[in-house]
Amino acid sequence: MPHPQGKKAKLAKQRRASLRRSSSADDREARAERQSATARHRQQIRQKRRRSARIKGLATTAVVALIVASVGYVVWTEVRPGPELAGVERPAYQGRGHITGASYASSTPTSGAHDSRAPSCRVYPTPLEPSAAVHALEHGTVVLWFDASRPELGADLGTIAGGWDSHVIVSPAIGLNDPIVATAWHRLKSYDSVVPEIDEFIRTYRRRGPEDVSCDLT
Secondary structure, eight states: OOOTTSHHHHHHHHHHHHHHHHHHHHHHHHHHHHHHHHHHHHHHHHHHHHHHHHHHHHHHHHHHHHHHHHHHHHHHHHHOOOOOOTTOBOOOOOOOOBOSSOOOSSSSOOSSOBOSSOOOBSBOSSOOOHHHHHHHHHTTOEEEEEETTOHHHHHHHHHHHTTSSBSEEEEEESSOSSSEEEEETTEEEEESSOOHHHHHHHHHHTTOSSSOOOOBBO
């Protein structure tokens, strides 16, 4: 056994010390690398969370803005101030939406659930279905009803409608209380004959429905 103070013992002791220093340095480097990797991973997680939060915030803001805009538009189309003709009625509002087999208390309804198919804009030789007429009103079309027993009224109203390039319908109706009934969305006025004010009714209420959908006069 070498003497503790012998040369070989000293060399062995130096080698062990060197190994310990090397191992300690490696451990420190490994720990530092692990800590750095952990810090990078945590940073990436924080960045992902911030991006996710920003995306969610933007999406929420967009949805809220869309809802506010939609509600605002509906409210605006229903209660907005605008020109009005004297004597024009605002029948009780009956809502909107699409259903099959709709029925109405009036033969000339101005709102309410209605058929999903919108009619074309033209002069009809036979009575238009009220449910289709309400859909047209929702699109901003003016529907001019006339007593089916007086076809001459239809011809004169057709002349008036011909002065507009869209959003006017003329149709006979059975059982009217008045010779002519002009209707728009949530608006109605009756006439005893074809008078210039009917054209003014069209000018005032045409394209003022909750929806603005094209309907060229054909």
